[in-house]
Amino acid sequence: MRRNRDYTRRMVLKGLRDGLPIGLGYFAVAFSLGITARGAGVSPLQGWVASILNHASAGEYALYALIGTHAAVWETAAVIFVTNMRYLLMSAALSQKMDPKAGFLRRLGTGFCITDEIFGLAVAHPGAVSCTYLWTAFILADLMWAGGTLCGILAGNVLPANVVTALSVAIYGMFLAIIIPPARKSRVLCGLILVAFACSFAFGRLLPSLSEGTRTIILTVGLSAGAALLFPLKEEEDGKEAKA
């Protein structure tokens, strides 16, 4: 019993230690997301709740874009599904690292925690996933994420217009930081990113009536399926690399 409590304490401390730097990064990016949310007419409370529940940079960026363009409910569901589709892979990967005896609620709770960075922690943690560790890191990071969104919505109008414009590119900088490093090692990924840029640009010019969300779905599914057919992964390549 005593050993058990020591273990829990250690996992909580480790979770706080690893969650804090993640949370600091989240705060800055969520602040810029809050500015986007404010532009779409989202209230501070709505932004806070949306961030606590969604906690995904690309997914939330898409969510506020959808709100801003009065998207239909089906379109919201489809776009959120596609922008968060990478979590399917991470969730599938984590299913291999769960204690096989873990019940439904523990699996559901662990799934809720998944973000690119928390997934990174889970993968780096040796052996089976410690839920105490993961949840502690997640709760701290998620609160800072939601706090950043809240501050962005509240303070967006206090800042000069050119500072707000500059901060609004932060989210794209973060996207670049996610996709470019793995592309260094893979010419296929390099090509995929460049083709995606070109297609996105061409679609926007040739079919301006297509909404941004629909464009994202069509291009993501089409390009990923094409890449999977032309360049299937070799046996040893693992899904884990998708987050790097």
Add this chain to the structure above:
Amino acid sequence: MNSSEIWITILVAAGVSLLVRALPLTLIRRPIKNRFIRSFLFYVPYATLAVMTFPAMIDAAAHPVAGIAALAAGAIAAWCRLGLFPVAIISCAVEFLAGLIPV
């Protein structure tokens, strides 16, 4: 959108994200074997994020020149593996400085 429509959109998004995150974890108890599905899922994040970044990043900037400068600076910083936070800050700083130049 009015307030209740925004709430509904937020809740739909939250429900879908939870499903995406939790379904495989609750359902799959064996490794995925299908090569096409594994490859497809591997490429999805790159395709989505690339499509969302360009040309949206250029449009978000004060003018296209500032946008292209921020994109280039962010891409170089990311290539040097500076991490999410530094890359985001560098993009912002370059956009801000380039935005000061009238075009």
